[in-house]
Amino acid sequence: MKKKIGITGGASAGHVVPALAVAAELRRAECDLVYFGRAGSIEADLAANAGIRVAAVPSAGLQRFRSWSNVTMPLTVARGVFAAWRAMRRERPDVVFSKGSYVSVPVGIASWLNRIPLAIHESDHTLGLANRILARFATTVFLAEVTPGLPQWLKRKAIVTGLPLRDDLADGRPENLRAHLGIPTGPPVLLVFCGSSGSRRVNEAVRRQLGDLKRHFSVIHICGRGNLDPALPSTPGYWQLEYLHDDMVDALWLADLVIGRAGATTLAELEALSKPAVLVPLPASVSRGDQLDNAKAYAQRATCIVVADEEMADGKPLLRACEQLLPALGGTRRLPSPDAVRDAARDIADRTVALARPRGRHAR
Numbered sequence: 001m002k003k004k005i006g007i008t009g010g011a012s013a014g015h016v017v018p019a020l021a022v023a024a025e026l027r028r029a030e031c032d033l034v035y036f037g038r039a040g041s042i043e044a045d046l047a048a049n050a051g052i053r054v055a056a057v058p059s060a061g062l063q064r065f066r067s068w069s070n071v072t073m074p075l076t077v078a079r080g081v082f083a084a085w086r087a088m089r090r091e092r093p094d095v096v097f098s099k100g101s102y103v104s105v106p107v108g109i110a111s112w113l114n115r116i117p118l119a120i121h122e123s124d125h126t127l128g129l130a131n132r133i134l135a136r137f138a139t140t141v142f143l144a145e146v147t148p149g150l151p152q153w154l155k156r157k158a159i160v161t162g163l164p165l166r167d168d169l170a171d172g173r174p175e176n177l178r179a180h181l182g183i184p185t186g187p188p189v190l191l192v193f194c195g196s197s198g199s200r201r202v203n204e205a206v207r208r209q210l211g212d213l214k215r216h217f218s219v220i221h222i223c224g225r226g227n228l229d230p231a232l233p234s235t236p237g238y239w240q241l242e243y244l245h246d247d248m249v250d251a252l253w254l255a256d257l258v259i260g261r262a263g264a265t266t267l268a269e270l271e272a273l274s275k276p277a278v279l280v281p282l283p284a285s286v287s288r289g290d291q292l293d294n295a296k297a298y299a300q301r302a303t304c305i306v307v308a309d310e311e312m313a314d315g316k317p318l319l320r321a322c323e324q325l326l327p328a329l330g331g332t333r334r335l336p337s338p339d340a341v342r343d344a345a346r347d348i349a350d351r352t353v354a355l356a357r358p359r360g361r362h363a364r
Helices: 015-029 042-049 068-090 105-113 127-133 175-182 200-208 210-214 246-255 264-271 290-299 316-328 337-353
Strands: 004-009 032-037 053-056 095-098 118-122 140-143 157-161 189-193 217-220 238-241 257-258 277-279 304-306
Touching: 004 015, 004 068, 004 105, 015 032, 015 042, 015 095, 015 210, 015 264, 015 337, 032 042, 032 068, 032 337, 042 053, 053 068, 068 264, 068 304, 095 337, 105 118, 105 127, 118 127, 118 337, 140 337, 175 246, 189 200, 189 238, 189 246, 200 210, 200 316, 210 217, 238 246, 257 264, 257 316, 264 290, 277 290, 277 316, 304 316
Parallel strands: 004 032, 004 095, 032 053, 095 118, 118 140, 140 157, 189 217, 189 257, 217 238, 257 277, 277 304
Antiparallel strands: none
16 A cells, blocks of 8 residues: 655745655655645645645744744644644645754644654754754654764664755756757856845845856846846846746756855755855854855865855955856866765655554554
């Protein structure tokens, strides 16, 4: 009988894309899948786009600045736990895989309440808040890399698997995107990408230096939903897009240089494709500082320049960094094989299926 696997995690593509990479391997293992996430969210959109049925569960995250939403957050989480508990009773998955973020907290707690095995995955050097909460409830904690200083109770649950890469990362067709957008051959391509919601600060910095950037590059700017600049609709040498779905892999392959944040998923994809990068990690004032750690570690093993978020208001540090990396562009790049791309996701999928409770065992 087929195993039924619940999947959760969301709020950003950095959580959803790895979750869907694992989902693709679970599909190859002929498992039935259901994605637990917020209605109308990025996880719901991407899961539906991948052909996975979505079960809606409300959730809310803690803001790292003063906000009235922090006052109502516990009520939303409690409502989410109840909704997730009911969804678990209805869907009856044999195991739940969680990729993290606040979206996953009600689902993870509800799986524990229903005695459904829970596996969670952490991409960064340290566990995020959601995974710190869910680690206590989890049967297994998958880690992207060795994490020093773990308490003994967590070490007993932890398995280092690597970070699951998007399933189609080895299948890029860069010339398809070049032809679709009308990008000329010749100038190197600069891809600006700061996650699914974009970055206002990076967007503004790039646009302030757009004239000089275009002297060196054809610029593809993925700026996030609602962030298109109406004054730049048909500027020669500049293509602005809100978001890319199926074409994102083609864009990564086409790029000679990338400007981006330093999320673990982004860095894993850049490293797999050997892409030079200018990294602008999220500052500790609006995050837990994980991107600062990611960027520091990545700079020691890859071709990149790190620019501090607070130093790039006029965009000149971004321009200087891009110019400094020009000599590193155009060389032969190591490209990943499909097996190498899918290795971590396949391992996580196999281990997740192995945790599944026997069919017919009823949740309480």
